[in-house]
Amino acid sequence: MKLDVGNVTSHPLKSWSKIPTPAANLVQMQWDLENSVQSHIRNEQYWNDKGHTPIPTTLFESHSNIWLEIGAGTGGYFLELAKTNPKSHFVAIERCRIRARRMIHKFEKSELPNLQGFRGNAVPALITGIPSESVERIYILYPCPWPKNAHRKNRWYLHVVMPHLVRILKPQGTLIWASDQEFYIREATFVSESKHRLKTLISGQITPNSFNHLESFPEGRTSFEKKFLTSNQPCFELVSQKSGFPTQNTLS
Ligand SMILES: C[S@@+](CC[C@H](N)C(=O)[O-])C[C@H]1O[C@@H](n2cnc3c(N)ncnc32)[C@H](O)[C@@H]1O
Numbered sequence: 001m002k003l004d005v006g007n008v009t010s011h012p013l014k015s016w017s018k019i020p021t022p023a024a025n026l027v028q029m030q031w032d033l034e035n036s037v038q039s040h041i042r043n044e045q046y047w048n049d050k051g052h053t054p055i056p057t058t059l060f061e062s063h064s065n066i067w068l069e070i071g072a073g074t075g076g077y078f079l080e081l082a083k084t085n086p087k088s089h090f091v092a093i094e095r096c097r098i099r100a101r102r103m104i105h106k107f108e109k110s111e112l113p114n115l116q117g118f119r120g121n122a123v124p125a126l127i128t129g130i131p132s133e134s135v136e137r138i139y140i141l142y143p144c145p146w147p148k149n150a151h152r153k154n155r156w157y158l159h160v161v162m163p164h165l166v167r168i169l170k171p172q173g174t175l176i177w178a179s180d181q182e183f184y185i186r187e188a189t190f191v192s193e194s195k196h197r198l199k200t201l202i203s204g205q206i207t208p209n210s211f212n213h214l215e216s217f218p219e220g221r222t223s224f225e226k227k228f229l230t231s232n233q234p235c236f237e238l239v240s241q242k243s244g245f246p247t248q249n250t251l252s
Helices: 022-035 037-050 058-062 076-084 097-110 122-129 149-154 162-168 182-194 223-230
Strands: 066-070 089-094 115-119 135-141 169-179 199-205 236-241
Touching: 022 037, 022 149, 022 182, 037 122, 066 076, 076 089, 076 097, 076 115, 089 097, 097 115, 122 162, 135 162, 162 169, 169 182, 182 199, 182 236
Parallel strands: 066 089, 066 135, 089 115, 135 169
Antiparallel strands: 169 236, 199 236
16 A cells, blocks of 8 residues: 555644655654554553553453443543444543543533443553453544654554554444545545555545534534644544454454
């Protein structure tokens, strides 16, 4: 697959001047994918030794049809989905103390039995706490794009958790991303296809579909999406699907 990072859109709030050109980016990304192994092993070892997961592992044994949102902010999207999809179980995790407190308060107030929010770091949860093939859908909406080249290893698709995102998905499960940064979605598409053998169902500028429920959220699903859409900032999405057959493990 060829990587084309397209025209990097300007961000209304910050200047992302450090994003490499498409050609430099391709070379760099291939290097990243080939050379990330050792740092991923060290990172995994660290979290395994710590042995902490903010989401109890038992949750995944007692529910099928789990949808997981990573970096859920104040949780408004999953709150609405849980009301209208009683057969699915919605689990959201948010690291920021203030946002997580608001999310958990909202979820508890709703008294919905199919909605749970956790405050904590998604990284140890993904590495040590979530069983393989236990999640139907994963949403990562408007993550920090880490636009500076030196920080690119923090982009979720280059991070040690990426193989775990694939591992925890059920066969035919979907990994759903949204970003205001076109380069982020293009790179995520490239890595998902070339490294993790995920099938791209949708990749490009965001339009209403059954994975994003935008028809029910015309102003946006999350706080960040609302800000971007109301200021006419284009938003982009990727929907990737895991194979229906047993996949080769891409953990490295
Ligand atoms: C840019 S905000 C987007 C929030 C929300 N998804 C939205 O669209 O409004 C990214 C969120 O991811 C959270 N986050 C970043 N790294 C995380 C991690 N390792 N575990 C859990 N949450 C994380 C941040 O605290 C922040 O709230």
